[in-house]
Amino acid sequence: MTLALVPPSEGGKDARERLAEFLRIYASVNTRLAYATDLGIPLDWVPGYVAPDPGRRRGRRRAQPTGLAWLPWCLRNEFRSFAEVRVEHVERWLDELTRAGYGDSTRGRMLSAVSAFYRKYLIREGLAEHNPAALVDRKTQHLNRATGTPSTTARWSFEACRSLLLAAHLLADRSRDGRRDQAMVEILIGTGIRAEELVGTNLTDYRRLGPGDIGILRVHGKGAKDREVALTAPVADAVEAYFERRRPPAVPAVRGQVGLAPAEPLFVTSTGHRVHVSHVTALLRRLCATFAPDLTTEPPRARWLRDLLATSHAAFIATHLAPLRDSIHPHSARHSYATHAIERGVPPRQVQRDLGHAALSTTEGYLHDEDNIRNSGAHELSVALHRGWLTSSMS
Template identity: 75%
Template sequence: MTRAVAPLGQADKSGQERFTEFLRIYASLNTRLAYATDLGIPLNWVPGYRAPDPTRRRGRARRAQSTGLEWLPWCLHNGFTSFADVRVEHVERWLAELAAAGYSDATRARMLSAVSAFYRKYLLREGLAQHNPVALVDRAAQHLNRPDGTPATTVLWSFEACRALLLAAYLLANRHGYGLRDRAMVEVLIGTGVRGDELVGVNLDDYQRPTPGGHGSLRVHGKGAKDRRVALAPPVADAVEAYLAVRRPSTVPARTGQVGARVREPLFVTRSGARVHVSHVQAVLRRLCATFAPAADAPPPRARWRRELLATEQAALIATHLAPLRDSIHPHSARHSYASHTKNRGAEVRQVQRDLGHASLTTTEGYLHDAAHLAQSAAHDLSPALHRGWLTAP
């Protein structure tokens, strides 16, 4: 959608100005882009967004082309001139159209939350709507609610799989130009449970290690403009130090109004010196899996060092644990894995909550895939007793 519209029913400001004001509520550019994507706001309206250079090769695009079913284009297409005119039945019709178009329940729930935030944090505050129609949606009937305590559906990496990813990153660290950087990112991701966008959002001066060889820390910029410090155990800090020894200076441009001010340098940078994008984190994880656990139809490696590496016992062990993750691996699994493995090793849930930056303990509990509880379940005592004497194990 390229035309500037004023769907809010106010003559003093354009639609673009209104949406820009809403997005400025969020300090993180990644958060602004996420809301713009779900609401259908043109990216050139997002404060702080710079369009990619079309002359340079880039990875995956920021988002797929709009389907026209995002909230803003859907409202315009259906003739709404003011968001104050939207009722709950209109929201439910929109959700039905999303479902018919193949949108998953999780995606619809996320998009609905974006619309709700737009009403709660902007339209109601500015007097541009009298109520939030999303609040009246029956989420259970729309299959959008997950009851409290329901285990998360994100794939949990086993303790051995986490070890395999770290070992794989270590073995490849000196095999290509940015191996040390990628290893440091994997170490921080698995060793702290930070989100992917938090990982790439850290700056050079966010890293601290007062004592050589000791613990380090990293200030991460979380959701809702809430910063927190996460601890870096010595092995993780060592990986960061190894990367910093070869890190190239960044080429962060000064923003308007920052002339003469100190520009904060990103910690993890690309070949060109720009901040690493969150999509690169998933690409690194996929490359580790594909290297040590290639698909059956993948051509054999041409490099001699790679063939020799894959012939080792270490590589065979890595492949065993990474093969099941190859087609579904995602950075957010590291966050769930951190929560589960630290709790299973004796950490207090409240400490895990602080580590992950969750405002609610209920959110943290949803991250806990507690295999220990399953292994200790009373069902293991009941079932054998029920079958004793007439059903024997094969």
């Protein structure tokens, strides 16, 4: 699909090989997929990507191609090479995205992907002389976001975080994978790691200093940067309770295979494969739907579940998870971790390290600090400004 735009190299590499070469700049397969989606590169061209079994996949599916990603758009507009593209063409593309209903944050991310494609690959390979995406006036396009501006991602209340942990705990022994799911929820909320990092951990990444002590989990973050996060005793206990039931099937040796065996995933499916990231979203939605079901759904048939939903614990969970039922997303766990930790006196620099952010300003953008609003000087100033003439609202 991109033969006209990405000509074969002198060494014989075709368009698919060239685009794969660009994507290999990024160590994480999830990062490669994100760039491929924004640029319009077919997912089966992404190095290391294995499509999940469509019969077993759960949770949110990837959006279907719209034809407005960068590469399809360039082909539709009959550009013969990337060297022909000028800044006015990029701005016209952004305008088309706006008319199609794309939000500013999505457009900004897609523009950044195009800029990286030019900066890190096309110019280096001599396929373009300049980066037109870098010349776009982001302010005029409403793509600028001030440093430290709070993110629009929803944050869970402290009670909602407790409700998710309690819900996973109450269901841990009620299904085959209940303990695995509880351990995943404990780590997600207790450390603030990304869903991709959670499912990307391996069995050898976990260790515990001793019985009843904290656990340590090595996380493989963005940009091939590893970090270690602390698992408090309850979180580590949940992981080890999962280990008691974790029975991945034996994988036979492959004829002719040499070298080290591939790393064994920490969290596995019933068939021994790595849990897919979509399962994390599906898990959170299932917890909400179980304890705060839609009023149109039928009552549960299982007697044990009807009895459970009649308890005070279930009532607490339902109160705080009902508002999240239709919109819950695992990335909110990171925002919740950052906000609640800083509200409880954890230094921002430590939260930055916990989350694996390169810059403190990124962490600051995660904060939803209602205390700053409640403690604002505006409250004191308003009393003085309105004293004597607006007494009804001051009482």
